Amino acid sequence: MIVNIVVFFAVAMSVLFLVAWGLSKELRARIEQPKFDFLARLQQLESVSNTRSGSEGNNNVL
Amino acid sequence: MQETVSSNRAAPFCSELVRAHSYAALATLIISAVFGIMVAALFVYPDLTAGSEVATWGRLRYAHTQGIMIGWLGNAFLAFLYYAVPVLTGRAVSNITLGWVIFGLWNFVAVIPGWVLVLSGVSQPLEWAEFPLIVDAVVICALLLSAVQFLPAFFRQGLDSLYVSSWYIIGGLVFTVLAYPTGNIVPDIAAGASSAAFGGLWIHNAVGLFVTPLALAIVYYVIPASTGRPIYSHFLSMLGFWGLFFFYPLNGTHHYIFSVIPMAAQLGAIAASAFLGLVVLIVVSNLTLSMRGAGLIAKDPALRFIAASVLFYFIVSMQGASQAQMSLNQFVHFSDWVVGHSHLAMLGFATFAAIGGIVHVWQRMPNSRYNPRAIEWSFWLLFIGISLMVIDLTVAGIVQAELWQQAGPWIESVRASKPYWMLRYLSAIPVTAGFVALIYGLLTGPRGTVMGDKMSLEKATPTQPQLSASAQSPALSMAYLVTGVAGIGFFAFSMVLLGLWPAKVLDRQITETSPEFILPLSPSEKRGQALYAREGCGYCHTQQIRYLDNDMRRFGAPTLAWETQFDSPHLWGTRRVGPDLSREGGVRSQDWHFAHLYDPRSVVPSSIMPSYRSMFAGSALAPKQEARDLVAYIGSLGRARAMAWPDNDKAALGSSALDKWGQMSLNASQLNTHPASQRPLTETNYSNDVNIGSPDLQLWLENCAGCHGELGAGDGTASQWLSPMPANLRAHEYSADYVLSVLVNGKEGTSMPAWRDHSPEDLASLVALVLGLSEPDLDGEADAAMIAQGQKTYVENCVQCHGVSGQGDGFAVDRLAVQATNFRQSRPSLEYAIKVLNEGVGGTPMAPWNDRLSAAEIEAVSHFVRGFFDPQGNAQ
Numbered sequence: 001m002i003v004n005i006v007v008f009f010a011v012a013m014s015v016l017f018l019v020a021w022g023l024s025k026e027l028r029a030r031i032e033q034p035k036f037d038f039l040a041r042l043q044q045l046e047s048v049s050n051t052r053s054g055s056e057g058n059n060n061v062l
Numbered sequence: 063m064q065e066t067v068s069s070n071r072a073a074p075f076c077s078e079l080v081r082a083h084s085y086a087a088l089a090t091l092i093i094s095a096v097f098g099i100m101v102a103a104l105f106v107y108p109d110l111t112a113g114s115e116v117a118t119w120g121r122l123r124y125a126h127t128q129g130i131m132i133g134w135l136g137n138a139f140l141a142f143l144y145y146a147v148p149v150l151t152g153r154a155v156s157n158i159t160l161g162w163v164i165f166g167l168w169n170f171v172a173v174i175p176g177w178v179l180v181l182s183g184v185s186q187p188l189e190w191a192e193f194p195l196i197v198d199a200v201v202i203c204a205l206l207l208s209a210v211q212f213l214p215a216f217f218r219q220g221l222d223s224l225y226v227s228s229w230y231i232i233g234g235l236v237f238t239v240l241a242y243p244t245g246n247i248v249p250d251i252a253a254g255a256s257s258a259a260f261g262g263l264w265i266h267n268a269v270g271l272f273v274t275p276l277a278l279a280i281v282y283y284v285i286p287a288s289t290g291r292p293i294y295s296h297f298l299s300m301l302g303f304w305g306l307f308f309f310y311p312l313n314g315t316h317h318y319i320f321s322v323i324p325m326a327a328q329l330g331a332i333a334a335s336a337f338l339g340l341v342v343l344i345v346v347s348n349l350t351l352s353m354r355g356a357g358l359i360a361k362d363p364a365l366r367f368i369a370a371s372v373l374f375y376f377i378v379s380m381q382g383a384s385q386a387q388m389s390l391n392q393f394v395h396f397s398d399w400v401v402g403h404s405h406l407a408m409l410g411f412a413t414f415a416a417i418g419g420i421v422h423v424w425q426r427m428p429n430s431r432y433n434p435r436a437i438e439w440s441f442w443l444l445f446i447g448i449s450l451m452v453i454d455l456t457v458a459g460i461v462q463a464e465l466w467q468q469a470g471p472w473i474e475s476v477r478a479s480k481p482y483w484m485l486r487y488l489s490a491i492p493v494t495a496g497f498v499a500l501i502y503g504l505l506t507g508p509r510g511t512v513m514g515d516k517m518s519l520e521k522a523t524p525t526q527p528q529l530s531a532s533a534q535s536p537a538l539s540m541a542y543l544v545t546g547v548a549g550i551g552f553f554a555f556s557m558v559l560l561g562l563w564p565a566k567v568l569d570r571q572i573t574e575t576s577p578e579f580i581l582p583l584s585p586s587e588k589r590g591q592a593l594y595a596r597e598g599c600g601y602c603h604t605q606q607i608r609y610l611d612n613d614m615r616r617f618g619a620p621t622l623a624w625e626t627q628f629d630s631p632h633l634w635g636t637r638r639v640g641p642d643l644s645r646e647g648g649v650r651s652q653d654w655h656f657a658h659l660y661d662p663r664s665v666v667p668s669s670i671m672p673s674y675r676s677m678f679a680g681s682a683l684a685p686k687q688e689a690r691d692l693v694a695y696i697g698s699l700g701r702a703r704a705m706a707w708p709d710n711d712k713a714a715l716g717s718s719a720l721d722k723w724g725q726m727s728l729n730a731s732q733l734n735t736h737p738a739s740q741r742p743l744t745e746t747n748y749s750n751d752v753n754i755g756s757p758d759l760q761l762w763l764e765n766c767a768g769c770h771g772e773l774g775a776g777d778g779t780a781s782q783w784l785s786p787m788p789a790n791l792r793a794h795e796y797s798a799d800y801v802l803s804v805l806v807n808g809k810e811g812t813s814m815p816a817w818r819d820h821s822p823e824d825l826a827s828l829v830a831l832v833l834g835l836s837e838p839d840l841d842g843e844a845d846a847a848m849i850a851q852g853q854k855t856y857v858e859n860c861v862q863c864h865g866v867s868g869q870g871d872g873f874a875v876d877r878l879a880v881q882a883t884n885f886r887q888s889r890p891s892l893e894y895a896i897k898v899l900n901e902g903v904g905g906t907p908m909a910p911w912n913d914r915l916s917a918a919e920i921e922a923v924s925h926f927v928r929g930f931f932d933p934q935g936n937a938q
Contacts, residue, residue, distance in 0.1 A: 001326050002326045002327055002329065002330030002333075002559055002560075002563075003326070003329045003330050003332075003333045005330070005559065006312060006330050006333045006334050006337070007333060009308065010308075010309075010337045013304060013305070013308060014301075017297075017300075017301050017304075021297055028297070031296055031297045031300060032295070032296045032297060033223060033296075034223050034224055034225040034226070034228075034296055035225065035226075035286070035292035035293050035296040035299075036292055037223050037225065038150070038225040038227075038286060038292070039286050039290075039291070039292045041149065041150075041152065042149070042286065042287050043290075045149060
């Protein structure tokens with residue numbers, strides 16, 4: 001019984017994700033957007049830091 | 063103290079808090095590693111801490127695992143969160159003062175007192191939950207405060223644009239707040255199998271809901287920060303996130319496969335483990351693709367640690383998914399394979415991720431730079447050391463498992479493991495050196511105002527992405543609610559399915575199969591149980607016989623739920639360095655256990671069990687109350703079922719609460735495969751017609767010499783502590799049948815246990831060796847008159863116990879604690895017989911007779927009893 005429940009939820013969750021992914025182009029873009037936002041945030045942070053500290057700072061970043 | 067952060071506007075993260083938690087992490091890492099090294103050393107040098115009440119194996123082990131999880135990883139994660147949360151959200155954490163409160167609670171009210179308490183003997187015997195309840199309360203408090211500290215920044219930002227690291231941080235904090243109490247408190251309240259069911263969930267949740275999410279948050283953070291590219295797929299990362307949080311809580315029961323926990327719950331956990339493996343495959347693929355172009359060995363030290371962490375994560379997860387499957391589980395479970403697996407998870411995956419996070423952050427803090435060369439050394443030393451340790455333990459586990467499948471005695475697996483335990487101990491050298499190099503590297507980097515004192519992340523915050531109309535719809539704005547309900551729902555789902563429901567089934571099984579009356583533990587036995595828990599005995603000796611042929615053959619009938627129904631918390635254990643103790647009561651004498659606790663190698667020369675000399679006043683003959691209590695408890699193990707057996711088992715066979723697995727236990731041919739009293743020779747596979755083998759001296763030295771002495775004179779190291787003393791085999795002649803009978807059945811009332819886990823060939827070799835030890839009396843002849851005098855004396859004084867024909871079957875024999883000697887099968891030397899008649903035999907009903915018999919009568923009867931001996935061993 002428990003196995004069936006686990007398998008059902010596993011399949012349902014996978015289908016839900018894949019259908020959502022396949023049906024909506026906007027949703028695809030929306031789901032992927034945070035990784036670009038995060039990278040932009042990091043790059044902006046690094047540039048501010050570099051501006052403040054000069055060329056010697058953050059020598060291992062990016 | 064000068065605070066780097068005075069306001070959110072000036073600086074979004076407090077570098078002092080990052081630094082404080084990092085230093086605390088490194089300090090607790092070293093201390094925890096020292097505990098771990100001592101634990102590993104005790105496998106190689108078991109008497110290393112003999113006599114110490116504090117540095118016992120169990121207490122050190124408790125301090126090691128809790129120190130690694132709460133001290134090292136907890137601090138490392140908090141250090142990273144103080145840096146990463148402001149970057150991820152563009153907002154500062156809730157309150158800097160609160161941060162110091164959390165820091166103080168975590169380290170000075172939880173970790174350090176936790177160590178002090180477990181080393182003082184105040185603990186709970188639950189894996190990954192060994193700190194006592196009072197410390198648990200502090201940890202829960204600190205976790206709640208951590209949630210208050212970090213979560214509002216995410217919620218103010220809105221879930222729409224949450225990066226995957228943020229999801230993992232939210233998930234990790236929320237789920238840990240839920241899982242910690244259920245794992246640390248509920249198993250203390252529940253009992254027996256139910257306690258084990260909840261405890262099993264925590265064993266996995268500790269790794270899956272606390273360590274893994276926060277480690278993955280670091281991994282997902284450092285990769286783009288280091289490569290300068292976004293991760294490969296945010297969609298896959300979210301699929302992985304939800305998959306992990308759904309399946310992880312459903313895994314815990316796989317620690318008790320083939321136990322009495324309902325098979326439906328076990329199968330559910332097995333299926334969830336397999337699915338979890340698939341999810342991890344998705345996660346690792348995504349992470350690997352995200353690191354493409356970084357090279358096989360990344361140049362950035364932080365990324366290098368992260369890449370190794372991902373590799374370890376992949377291996378440990380595939381290992382976990384496969385070892386949860388029944389076919390592999392029945393083979394490797396309880397072995398060092400599992401210990402290698404957990405080290406790979408905590409020391410490989412999680413520790414590398416945590417170090418990667420700290421190294422990454424260190425380079426971005428004011429006045430903190432690392433020494434790249436030292437960090438590189440650290441990486442390679444740790445990578446080599448941990449790989450060596452895990453490979454070694456994995457191979458050791460396979461060797462142990464293979465030996466357990468065979469019919470050989472348990473101690474063979476201990477002997478075979480010794481080289482592997484030595485190698486594991488030596489692997490601590492590169493691991494420790496790696497940790498030292500890490501600390502050196504972090505402390506010796508260039509200093510100065512490299513980045514200025516403060517950074518403003520708010521100024522660096524990029525413009526929020528423009529969301530589409532659909533993304534701004536009311537439905538999607540309810541993401542808080544949806545994700546909250548789903549997340550907490552997953553956890554509740556697992557608790558119901560694998561905790562509450564099995565508890566209900568187990569209650570019914572107990573009601574239907576338990577005897578009406580169960581002899582409860584005496585106060586002394588209860589104190590002994592607490593000692594057993596305190597000293598971590600359950601971490602080397604299980605108290606659960608699994609529903610497997612091998613377990614049944616070796617230990618007896620599988621454990622039913624009612625047998626441990628009063629054990630709160632449970633003491634089932636998940637590792638067998640020594641044998642299972644479920645049915646230990648009655649197997650060995652009290653003296654044997656005292657000798658074993660005081661000097662384990664005196665009775666089991668190859669044993670690696672630590673000595674517990676602090677429980678004695680200088681000798682095994684002088685046990686303190688603690689030793690008496692512990693031995694009393696060991697003597698009670700399996701007693702309830704033995705007392706009710708076989709009537710209760712027969713009655714329970716018709717129970718509706720038992721599935722085929724339960725029936726398997728009730729139909730077991732033997733309840734206990736070891737106690738002498740229940741194992742007459744005729745019921746064994748051993749033939750009465752002994753084919754005497756070749757004497758095997760090594761076998762003798764490894765198994766018998768501790769008590770009987772190297773030459774068999776009954777003067778081994780342990781003999782001084784045993785009553786009655788071990789037999790002087792040189793002073794007797796025995797029939798082969800008799801020696802075999804004693805080897806197979808033991809000798810009730812003495813410290814001679816049954817040796818039935820040895821092969822017939824081994825026992826035949828020992829029979830040959832024992833027969834060869836005898837030194838026949840060449841000067842023992844007597845004339846007819848003396849024999850007649852001896853017969854008269856015998857009939858008047860000895861027949862009550864030894865019987866008319868000397869077979870030890872006199873009418874009083876049923877009242878004797880130790881069986882009277884059967885002279886048909888055992889002939890004492892004349893000198894020995896006279897000595898016994900003059901002095902008696904301590905610890906047996908044989909009293910001195912020199913006050914009732916003259917010297918002539920003693921000599922005569924000694925001659926007479928020697929005449930009973932029948933070398934063919936035919937007792938009839």
